[in-house]
């Protein structure tokens with residue numbers, strides 16, 4: 001890694017939590033992600049609705065699925081795949097919406113336990129709540145598949161009936177960097193010898209957001225490129241927030257922005273709206289990459305409105321999660337981790353990922 005590149009990266013990373021540019025981000029999602037409501041009414045009603053919807057067990061057994069929030073484009077495709085695959089295996093499946101509220105999700109987990117589910121699949125609201133979740137499911141001796149938010153190795157080893165299904169977040173970041181390196185001018189549109197970018201980041205607690213932010217740029221600096229980070233926006237995976245932030249970025253930094261990195265496709269779609277509103281053309285004036293391969297993003301890759309995205313294989317992960325669940329329910333041996341690969345999606349291969357979400 002060249003020294004200046006390493007320094008640029010270090011400078012950017014040192015302040016990455018605060019954002020490399022320094023000012024506060026607009027963030028509708030910030031209010032959403034504030035402390036979970038203490039109110040028991042939301043939790044109680046969640047518990048009641050979960051209770052009502054779990055009826056008599058089918059022959060396959062009951063599986064409770066906790067999703068951090070339904071209002072998340074990628075987790076919607078993931079949960080739909082989970083439902084279909086688990087039902088296909090003969091399980092009675094109940095999926096509940098944590099509404100981005102850890103207190104509510106804790107109640108939902110307790111309700112499932114009281115109802116005697118045979119296994120749980122949990123997408124934690126907060127990565128930092130993993131200890132508590134693991135101690136709850138361990139105390140109740142319910143086999144559990146954690147998905148989407150990778151806990152630490154120590155947390156994973158705390159309970160023998162616990163597995164994690166997910167992807168290597170660093171790989172998705174590396175692939176985003178490579179998508180830029182594969183462009184005609186390797187991301188240096190204005191030919192000044194450096195790649196100048198902004199970054200739209202997901203939930204700062206989420207390792208996917210942290211590693212995509214880090215490894216997308218590392219791929220550039222590892223290739224010997226100089227980089228300049230204009231600003232890192234905290235957009236919490238959210239399309240509207242990213243749209244606003246990228247609109248502001250475009251008016252503030254103008255042509256300086258050569259690459260818009262987005263930790264996911266929802267934010268990339270928001271960024272694209274602002275890029276187009278500003279009269280700029282992706283592939284000519286600016287490059288744009290996301291992660292997830294949402295159908296709308298893949299269509300934009302096909303149409304040349306996005307430089308590329310990275311497939312976050314919802315069906316692959318749902319399949320592994322369902323397989324691990326089945327092994328648990330049948331009392332068979334499970335692995336501790338099940339990994340699913342990311343795949344780079346470019347104009348050349350995008351059409352094969354144009355499945356319906």
Ligand code: GAL
Pocket residue numbers: 072073074075148149202206208237263264265266291292312
């Ligand atoms: C990521 C995905 C994001 C968001 C997030 C939720 O893997 O890329 O779009 O769904 O999970 O934790």
